[in-house]
Amino acid sequence: MGFLTSWLEHHGYWVLYFALFLEMLALPLPGEVLMSYTGLLIFQGKLNWFLCIVTAGAGVCTGVTLSYWIGFRLGAPFFEKYGARVHFGPDKLDKISYWFQKYGNKVLTIAYFIPGVRHFTGYFSGVTRISFRKYALFAYIGAFIWVSVFISLGKVLGPKWEQYHHTMNRYLIYAGMIAAVIFIMVYLFRKNELRMKELLSTILEKGITNFHSMGKVKFIVLAAFALFAVFLTLMIGLIQDFLENEFTLFDEVTSYIIHEVFDPSWSEWMNRFALLGSYYVFIPLIVITCLGILIKGKDRMLELISFTMVIVGGEALDEGLRAFFHRIGPSSSSYLFPYTFPSEQTLISLTVCGFAAYLLVRHHANLLARIAATLLVILLCLLVGISRIFFDVQYPSDVIAGYIFGGAWLSLNVILLEVLRMLRKNGYA
Numbered sequence: 001m002g003f004l005t006s007w008l009e010h011h012g013y014w015v016l017y018f019a020l021f022l023e024m025l026a027l028p029l030p031g032e033v034l035m036s037y038t039g040l041l042i043f044q045g046k047l048n049w050f051l052c053i054v055t056a057g058a059g060v061c062t063g064v065t066l067s068y069w070i071g072f073r074l075g076a077p078f079f080e081k082y083g084a085r086v087h088f089g090p091d092k093l094d095k096i097s098y099w100f101q102k103y104g105n106k107v108l109t110i111a112y113f114i115p116g117v118r119h120f121t122g123y124f125s126g127v128t129r130i131s132f133r134k135y136a137l138f139a140y141i142g143a144f145i146w147v148s149v150f151i152s153l154g155k156v157l158g159p160k161w162e163q164y165h166h167t168m169n170r171y172l173i174y175a176g177m178i179a180a181v182i183f184i185m186v187y188l189f190r191k192n193e194l195r196m197k198e199l200l201s202t203i204l205e206k207g208i209t210n211f212h213s214m215g216k217v218k219f220i221v222l223a224a225f226a227l228f229a230v231f232l233t234l235m236i237g238l239i240q241d242f243l244e245n246e247f248t249l250f251d252e253v254t255s256y257i258i259h260e261v262f263d264p265s266w267s268e269w270m271n272r273f274a275l276l277g278s279y280y281v282f283i284p285l286i287v288i289t290c291l292g293i294l295i296k297g298k299d300r301m302l303e304l305i306s307f308t309m310v311i312v313g314g315e316a317l318d319e320g321l322r323a324f325f326h327r328i329g330p331s332s333s334s335y336l337f338p339y340t341f342p343s344e345q346t347l348i349s350l351t352v353c354g355f356a357a358y359l360l361v362r363h364h365a366n367l368l369a370r371i372a373a374t375l376l377v378i379l380l381c382l383l384v385g386i387s388r389i390f391f392d393v394q395y396p397s398d399v400i401a402g403y404i405f406g407g408a409w410l411s412l413n414v415i416l417l418e419v420l421r422m423l424r425k426n427g428y429a
Contacts (some may be wrong), residue, residue, distance in 0.1 A: 004370050008018060011046070012041075012046075012047055013051060013052070013055040016034070016035075016038055016052060016055050016056050016059065016108060017055050017058060017059035017062075018059065019031070019034055019059070020034075020035075020056050020059035020060045020063065020147070021059040021060070021062050021063040021066075022063065022068055023063065023119070024059075024060055024062075024064045024066075024118070024119065024122060025063055025066065025067055025119075026062025026067070026123075027087045028121040031150075032150050035056060035147055035149055035150035035153075036151075036153055036154035036157070037054070037149050037150045037154060037314070038154055039150070039151045039152060039153060039155035039156070039157065040154050040155075040157070040158065040408070042151070042154070042155045043106075043154070043155050043157075043158040049152075049353060051150070052151050053144065053147055053148050053151055056147035056151060057140075057143050057144040057147050057148075060112075060143035060144075060146065061139070061140050061143050062148060063122070064121070064122040064139045064140075064143065065136070066122070067122025067123050067126070068122045068126040068132065068135060068139075069121075069126060070121070070122075070126065071122065071123035071124060071125065071126025071127040072126030072127070072129070072132075073399040074127075086214040094116035097168065108121055108125070108135065108138035108139045109138050109139075109141055109142035109145065110140055110142065111142065112142050112143065112145070112146035113146065113202015115323050118146075121139070122139070125139070128307065139343060144403040145389070147378055151185075156257055156260045156261060157256070157260075158260065159256070159259070165310070166275070192283060214390045220362070220414070220418050221415055221418045221419060221422075223420065224411045224415045225411075227407065227411040228408060228411040228412055228415060231398030231404055231405075231407040231408035231411060232408055233405045234407075235404055235405065235408055238400070238401055238404055240340065241397075242325065242327075242397075242401075247395065247397040250396060250397060251395045251396050251397050253393075253397070254389065254396035255288065255389055255396060258389045258390055258396075259296070259385060259390070262386070262390055266390065269385075270386070270387045270390045270391065271385040273384060273386065274345075274384065274387040274388070274391070276349065276380050276383055276384050277346065277348070277349045277384035277387070277388075278345070282348065282352050282353075285352065285353065285356055286307075286311065286352065286356075288356075289356040290304060290307065292359070293307070293359065296363060298363065298421075299421055299424060302417065302420055302421060302424065303359060303417065306355075306413060306416065306417040306420075307355060307356075307359070309413060309416075310351050310352065310355045310409070310410070310413045311351075311352055312411055313409065313413075314347065314348055314351040314352065314406070315348065317347075317350065317405065317409055318342065318344045318347045318402075318405075319342070321342055321405060322339040322340065322341060322342070322344070323339065325339065325341045325342075326339055327339055327340060327341035327398070328340070328395060329341075329394050329395060329398065330392045330395060331392050331393060331396070340393070340394045340395065340398045341395075341397070341398045342398060342401030342402040342404070342405045342406075343388055343394050343398040343399045343401065343402030343403055344387065344402070345384050345385075345388055345402065346381060346384055346385045346399050346402030346406060347393075347402035347403075347404050347405055347409075348406070348408070349381045349384045349402075350377070350381050350403060350406035350407060350410060351409050351410045351413075352379055353381070354377050354406070354407075354410045355383075355410055355413060355414070357374060357376070357377045358410075358414060360373050361373055381403065385399040385400075385402070385403070406428075
């Protein structure tokens with residue numbers, strides 16, 4: 001790696017272009033590390049950020065284009081015969097062929113973040129005869145996203161590149177793999193939507209006998225239960241990491257990046273974002289939601305009681321958790337109640353705003369309104385969390401814990417509401 005970084009310092013853009021070009025042909029070159037180091041040189045003023053992204057993106061695009069046409073011309077028989085010489089033998093060919101034929105160009109955009117996959121997507125696109133126009137669209141977009149993320153990461157880390165880049169690269173790789181799994185799950189669900197709904201309804205009917213409610217309600221309950229299971233699993237991992245004091249590096253790296261991305265000129269905006277996680281926003285939202293329930297709600301009393309439970313129970317849950325974990329925040333020692341794990345603001349924001357949005361999504365037929373409400377809650381919670389880290393009021397792990405505990409509480413209350421709704425409809429309550 002040392003000689004590559006040395007060449008990069010002396011020859012700049014040419015080394016960046018050819019290194020990424022060769023990596024896309026499956027040569028064992030450290031692309032992420034090289035791009036992160038490029039970001040450091042940009043920070044030092046030795047290279048231009050925009051030109052580096054263009055150069056790196058062009059190198060990747062050239063490499064994946066060439067690998068596509070190699071795969072297209074040579075075909076599967078060649079790789080079955082000679083692939084072992086470049087660590088691309090029959091076994092690996094069969095495994096990746098199965099994976100690639102199943103998911104195809106649908107994951108080309110995020111495949112760059114998955115180790116051992118990005119090097120072969122071009123070859124398999126050619127071998128499986130995917131349309132070059134479709135391949136180029138997804139592959140080129142993914143190329144520029146990939147290089148932009150890692151070069152910008154190095155620029156943001158700046159002088160702390162050596163200290164943090166391995167950790168951040170690992171986080172980004174994990175994020176890419178998670179994104180790929182989610183993408184594949186969504187793709188499979190959309191492709192088999194009717195079959196999946198039938199299966200989910202059947203499973204739910206076995207678990208909730210004597211209920212004859214609508215399939216939509218069954219699906220909501222099962223989806224909420226799946227989310228609850230995910231958040232519960234994350235909670236267990238989070239608590240284990242807390243007890244083993246595993247948050248130090250994550251908090252340090254995340255705080256550093258937030259402060260590099262958002263300099264002091266953002267203070268006024270961050271004050272506004274912080275207000276989004278306060279009762280200046282919650283109280284009007286609670287009033288509007290209650291009025292909406294009374295005017296257009298179904299099972300009005302049940303929904304009002306559930307909303308009250310979300311608010312009061314969420315506040316009690318937060319207070320109890322912070323008292324239990326007893327973790328003092330970065331600048332909270334002078335507070336009467338200085339404990340910050342999990343973040344009160346992110347937990348309450350997600351539960352109150354999330355449940356209000358759920359009621360809107362649950363009863364509103366307009367698809368755009370549903371999407372807008374969901375995205376608005378995600379954006380609001382994200383801005384609240386960033387403001388907490390920006391002002392050094394809470395650790396990043398406090399903010400993440402607020403999201404996870406809040407998500408578990410929110411999904412649990414959605415389950416309870418819909419189960420009680422079914423019980424009432426069928427005369428059991």
